[in-house]
Amino acid sequence: MQDLIVFVVLLSLGYFAGTMAESRHYRSIRKRERELLKLPAVTAEDFLDEGREIEDVRLVHGSVVISIDYFKRILAGLRNIFGGEVKSYLTLIDRGRREAILRMKQEAADADIILNLRIETSAIGQNANRRKTIGSIEVIAYGTAVTLKK
Amino acid sequence: MRYTPKEPRENVNIVRTSLLKEFFLLAGGILTITVIVYTALGLAVDLVVPRLSPGIEQRLGGMYSGMYADTGDREAEKRIQRILDGLTSVQPEERGWRYRVHLVENTTVNALALPGGRIVIFSGLLDVVDSENELAFVLAHELGHFAHRDHLRGLGRRLVLLAMVTAVFGQESSASRFIYGSLMDVEMKFSQRQEEAADLWAVDLMNRRYGHVGGAVDFLEAIARKEKRSRFAYFFSTHPHPSRRVKVLKEYIIDKGYRVRESIPLNGL
Numbered sequence: 001m002q003d004l005i006v007f008v009v010l011l012s013l014g015y016f017a018g019t020m021a022e023s024r025h026y027r028s029i030r031k032r033e034r035e036l037l038k039l040p041a042v043t044a045e046d047f048l049d050e051g052r053e054i055e056d057v058r059l060v061h062g063s064v065v066i067s068i069d070y071f072k073r074i075l076a077g078l079r080n081i082f083g084g085e086v087k088s089y090l091t092l093i094d095r096g097r098r099e100a101i102l103r104m105k106q107e108a109a110d111a112d113i114i115l116n117l118r119i120e121t122s123a124i125g126q127n128a129n130r131r132k133t134i135g136s137i138e139v140i141a142y143g144t145a146v147t148l149k150k
Numbered sequence: 151m152r153y154t155p156k157e158p159r160e161n162v163n164i165v166r167t168s169l170l171k172e173f174f175l176l177a178g179g180i181l182t183i184t185v186i187v188y189t190a191l192g193l194a195v196d197l198v199v200p201r202l203s204p205g206i207e208q209r210l211g212g213m214y215s216g217m218y219a220d221t222g223d224r225e226a227e228k229r230i231q232r233i234l235d236g237l238t239s240v241q242p243e244e245r246g247w248r249y250r251v252h253l254v255e256n257t258t259v260n261a262l263a264l265p266g267g268r269i270v271i272f273s274g275l276l277d278v279v280d281s282e283n284e285l286a287f288v289l290a291h292e293l294g295h296f297a298h299r300d301h302l303r304g305l306g307r308r309l310v311l312l313a314m315v316t317a318v319f320g321q322e323s324s325a326s327r328f329i330y331g332s333l334m335d336v337e338m339k340f341s342q343r344q345e346e347a348a349d350l351w352a353v354d355l356m357n358r359r360y361g362h363v364g365g366a367v368d369f370l371e372a373i374a375r376k377e378k379r380s381r382f383a384y385f386f387s388t389h390p391h392p393s394r395r396v397k398v399l400k401e402y403i404i405d406k407g408y409r410v411r412e413s414i415p416l417n418g419l
Contacts, residue, residue, distance in 0.1 A: 015170070033157070040153050075176070078180060082179070087165050087169065090164045
């Protein structure tokens with residue numbers, strides 16, 4: 001009985017806290033994405049206007065570690081039994097990648113363009129790559145920030 | 151090439167569905183499947199248990215010998231054994247062994263029926279009982295479990311449940327704890343019915359041994375007085391609430407027309 005109570009408390013705590021944190025994070029992501037919209041980040045390796053002189057080139061990166069909440073983890077565990085799309089992890093990945101790109105852009109705020117954007121994701125934490133579960137993920141986005149002469 | 155900044159129209163990478171709905175759907179599915187398999191296996195256990203020979207049961211009981219290895223007061227144990235012998239001499243069914251009582255030093259107010267005809271009495275129980283008849287009721291209640299094979303059934307079902315849950319979810323996962331917990335609660339309801347049946351069986355046996363049933367209700371009333379937990383706490387318990395047991399027992403005694411006489415006092419037990 002005690003186990004059950006602890007489980008239900010953790011589950012609802014995970015659900016409500018997780019949902020709140022997620023919607024707050026998404027609001028912040030959307031706001032900052034609008035602010036940084038003028039700085040393009042592209043996967044192309046060479047995308048420069050002919051004849052413009054380059055002032056500065058440097059490596060920029062942004063990384064973030066996000067954990068999934070208890071509710072979503074249990075839901076994914078149940079999904080593991082039946083199979084199918086693990087929807088509870090989608091927002092985790094989406095938030096991680098967008099946040100990492102945003103941080104990278106913030107680092108390159110004075111640049112004109114970020115070329116050769118790459119994104120990598122890895123599971124970290126106690127449960128990383130074990131028991132088929134994901135505790136938290138680290139997302140790193142990196143690219144080449146190019147500043148052109150005015 | 152011109153770069154014109156614009157926001158993405160919509161996010162195709164996330165699915166806007168209710169995760170809560172998905173959770174209840176999946177958890178419900180798992181629970182249903184487990185309950186079906188568990189019920190089937192439980193019925194199989196019920197089928198096997200009455201056919202278990204006394205020899206096999208005694209060997210099974212050997213696994214629990216550690217539980218009563220350090221027994222308490224030997225003198226008191228002998229006296230309780232005499233009360234038990236008196237009860238078993240009028241028992242309707244012979245199981246081919248002598249029922250043994252073991253007194254274990256422990257403050258818990260409880261008694262257990264173990265496979266192989268062994269009854270464990272925790273010494274905390276002796277502080278609650280005032281008369282030989284009250285103690286006889288406790289012993290007869292445990293003998294009732296033996297007569298109904300409850301001690302084996304409970305064992306078998308719990309084994310089935312544990313084996314199933316660990317097979318599907320692994321040993322230490324929270325999902326297996328959740329399922330084990332919720333199914334144990336169903337099991338508890340089942341066991342509350344068994345406890346009531348054992349109570350009634352005990353009253354019958356007491357009437358045969360003493361010619362009256364004095365002391366039976368007294369014991370449960372003493373337990374009910376000591377009980378601080380509410381009725382709600384008993385919803386998920388192996389035993390029904392003592393005051394409910396008192397009510398059921400009183401009705402049964404009136405129904406059967408059993409007499410209630412003075413109990414035999416217990417001196418210094």
